[in-house]
Amino acid sequence: MRIAVLTLTATALAGCAVGPDYQKPVLAMPAMWSDQKPSRPTKPSRLSKWWQRLRDPQLNALIDEAVAGNLDVATAKARIREARASYRQTAGTLFPSADGSASATRNKTAATTSAGTDSDPYSQYQTGFDASWELDLFGANRRNVEAARYGLDASEEELRSTLLTLIGDVASYYAEACGYQARIGLARRAAASQMQTAALTRAMAQAGMSTAADVAKAKGQASSTEADVPTLEASYAEAMHRLSVLTGRPPAALTDRLKRSAPIPTPRLPIPTGIPANILLARPDVRMAERQYAQYTARIGQAEAARYPSVSLTGDIDTSALKLGDLGKSSSIGWSFGPTLSVPVFNAGQLKAAVEVARAQRDQYFIAYRSSVLTALEEVENAIVSLAQERVRNTKLASSAKSYADAARLERALYKSGETSLLDVLDAERSLYSAEDDLLQSRVAIATDYIALNKALGGGWDGTIDIAKPEIVDVKTGPRLASKPVTQ
Incomplete structure (x- = not known):
């Protein structure tokens, strides 16, 4: 009767829990981005498959391949599998555990006096069954399961964050490679044009209309322009190598496939950016930080519960016999059942200190969550400003390149007729090359700023990801004869 009463009492207390219950924090967010006007309605951000608005099938294919083959993504998927298994393992502590045992012994008792005689050898067989269940009166195990569930959520957000970074990197390196x-x-076209000027100068020198110094100057400028090609080739190769590695391939794997020149990706503008509060829902790194904050809030309750008594119900039953066939009928049977109470009495403040450690860790993750929100807002604002200003700059550079092209054409015509000097021609060609190169770099910057803005808004992969498939499939894992380890 007393055992039954104790069991009912423990069951009634099983709903108790200590420590703080997690509540999602409410953070003050700006009402709008800096480029938005209060009178203008805010359109929701369009983040799904944002890279497809660059209108480049080659880029779309590379992103699909990177999602399937990138090693950082594979690592993030393995961490999710680990977190899921850890959650199931932790949830198992809420249920009773049971173990079975069996033994068989051969016994003989020897005489210890001169009058005694040795007993005959005999066999003894025994089987048993043990069970235990921690009642978790103050919620230590439930808090541990809660923390494991939040940890699983965080690992899933980590995968999304990895995909966001990966897609942005692939798109950025691809735009740079095209640039x-x-x-x-x-550079090659400009050098060829400058070599034509040098040839013209050489012909004019032969006719006495120019000097050898002018020929040398013209050839020197052409060679200087040609010298830019190896540096650009090296930078292009590095971008291609990085793209190959991001897709999970050796560095030179994409060289032949992408050797044909592709136009610099041109985004469709403007981009709807929504409102700042959307960051809390869209950015996976922000959501991951919030889940980690929740996880370590639950850890406080787990540490606090260790300071309270714990009760377990234990029981066992065993039977023994001298013959194997008698275990179920002519055997001795014993059993026991009852609660076990454990009360922390003295631990020199260790359990209290453990709670303080958990609270300090919770504070750190709360600060990390706030920091991730501020960082996200900063990145969006920076990307908005960079993209807007680069578009203005691009317009000016296009006008500049057109003017320098007109100037270079006129200077060559005047030089042929002997109405201007070679220095004016060389200066016009040099200015034209510089302006056109700046214009190309600006087009790349617009593409990368567009990519950075979509990353900052939280745009990433929204397709399905096969998380269950392991990287390594083990075979022959059952009981077998052990083989010798491979040595080198």
């Missing part, structure tokens, strides 16, 4: 291809082509 290097365009700049290499420009």
Whole structure:
């Protein structure tokens, strides 16, 4: 009767829990981005498959391949599998555990006196069953399960964050690679044009209309422009190598496939950016930080519960016999059942200190969550400003390049007729090359700023990801004869 009463009392107390209950924090957010006007309605941000608005099928294919083959993504998927298994393992502590045992012994008792005689050998067989269940009166195990569930959520957000970074990196390196291809082509065309000027100068020198110094100057400028090509080729190769590694391939794997020049991606503008509060829902790194904050809030309750008594119900039953066939009928049977109470009495403040450690860790993760929100807002604002100002700059550079092209054409015509000097021609050609190169770099900057803005807003992969498939599939894991380890 007393055992039954104690069991009912423990069951009634099983709903108790200590420590703070997690509540999602409410953070003050700006009402709008800096480029928005109060009178203008705010359109929701369009983040799904944002890279497709760059209108480049080659880029779309590379992103699909990177999602499937990137090693950081594979690591994040393995961490989710680990977190899921850890959650199931932790949840198992809420249920009773049971173990079975069996033994068989051969016994003989020897005489200890001169009058005694040795007993005959006999066999003894025994089987048993043990069970235990921690009642978790103050919620230590439940808090541990709660923390594991939040940890699982955080690992899933980590995968999304990894995908966001990966897609942004692939798009950025691809835009840079296209930009290097365009700049290499420009340098070669400019050098060829400058070599034509040098040839014209040489012909004029032979006719007595120019000097050998002018020929040397013209050839020197052409060679200087050609010298830009190896540097640009090296930068292009580095971008290609990085793209290959991001897709999970060796560095030179994409060289032949992407050797044909592709236009610099041009985004469709403007971009709806929504409102700042959307950051809390869209950015996976912000959501991951919030889940980690929740996880370490639950850890406080787990540490606090260790300061309270714990009760477990334990029981066992066993049977023994001299013959194996008698275990179920002509055997001795024993059993026991009852609660076990454990009360912390003295631990020199260790349990209290553990609670203080958990609270300090919770504070750190709360600060990290706030920091991730501020960082996200900063990145969006920076990307908005950079993109807007680069578009203005691009317009000015386009006008500048057109003017320098007109000037270079006129200077060559005047030089042929002997109405201007070679220095004016060389200066016009040099200015034209510089302006056109700056224009190409600006086009790349617009593409990368567009990519940075979508990353900052939280745009990433929204397709399905196969998380269950492991990287390594083990075989022959059952009981077998042990083989010798491989040595080198």
